[in-house]
Amino acid sequence: MQLVSVRVITNDVARLVEFYEQVTGLDARRPAEQFAELVGPSCTLAIGSAETMALFSAGAAVPESNRTAILEFLVEDVDREHERLTSLAAAPEVVQEPTTMPWGNRSLLFRDPDGNLVNFFTPLTDEARARLAR
Template sequence: MQLVSVRVITNDVARLAEFYEQVTGRQARRPAPQFAELVGPSCTLAIGSAETMALFSAGAAVPESNRTAIIEFLVDDVDQEYERLADIAAEIVQKPTTMPWGNRSLLFRDPDGNLVNLFTPVTDEARRRVTPTAS
């Protein structure tokens, strides 16, 4: 099994896609007005409109109600990203802070209130956790 995508449901696909384009520096693919996706090297962030939920099961996901998941991005320099993104984040939850597990993390909310974590491993052990090993 392979995790390939995380999908966020929103009432405004264009707004959220534009926000994540600014955060990631990647251009979103928009195959339909109700759907966008930002494809990264390890996973895709998909953004779907609330109306797409009728295709799955009405009410299965409710926009702007997440308080349990964190969308995480590995970055080269979290402090530099903080300086770049401080003005566009809807809310800075935590300025760059070194966590006990060795990551330096920045937490903020996107326009829908979803929690986003940009992190940089700063210890050898943390760097080993994000470096793929040969299998």
């Protein structure tokens, strides 16, 4: 089994796609107005309109209500990313400034426009880097 994507459901696909294009540097593929994908080297971040939930089961996902999942992105330098993100015209709400965690990652936690938590992290220790090896 292979995890290939995470999908975020939103009321404003264009707004969320623009945000993630800015913070990741990836260009989104938009096969439909209600759906977009940002394809990274290890996983795809899909963004779907709340309208698309009718295709699955109405009410199965509720936009802007996540308080448990964190979207995590491996970056080269958390501190440099923090400077870059806070200089954006629509800078995200920073929840946690760059902090070195007990498990060896340096982490920056912020919210996307829908309130979802996003973690940019860089492994600092050999043990932390080894955990990412596939």
